[in-house]
Amino acid sequence: MKDSNDNLTIELFPSAGRGRGRPKSPNSLSNADRQRLHREKRKQTPAVPLGGLTPDEQHQVEKFLRDYRQPRPMSLTGSYHLLKAEMEAKGCSDASIVDLETLWRYAVAGL
Numbered sequence: 001m002k003d004s005n006d007n008l009t010i011e012l013f014p015s016a017g018r019g020r021g022r023p024k025s026p027n028s029l030s031n032a033d034r035q036r037l038h039r040e041k042r043k044q045t046p047a048v049p050l051g052g053l054t055p056d057e058q059h060q061v062e063k064f065l066r067d068y069r070q071p072r073p074m075s076l077t078g079s080y081h082l083l084k085a086e087m088e089a090k091g092c093s094d095a096s097i098v099d100l101e102t103l104w105r106y107a108v109a110g111l
Helices: 031-044 055-069 076-090 094-109
Strands: none
Touching: 076 094
């Protein structure tokens, strides 16, 4: 045993101290435990067909894509006519309707 005041003599059995790397967590799981939990979690989620979507979901996606690829019904002319009808129904002045028509003509001409 070495004297506590002796700082010149080296230790015969050095203390282990802290090892390299990240310290172990007290509640860490083994690989087998992690795999078991993963399997239990997979059992709880419903199985998805090989394609990834049910036939109903596939139909909805195809319908959405078909509708999305169609030209938009509200063109510049369509929105002009809708706005003009709305202004006439609300009783806006003729001058404001003429202004709307003038703006529409400039927009169509690209000016």
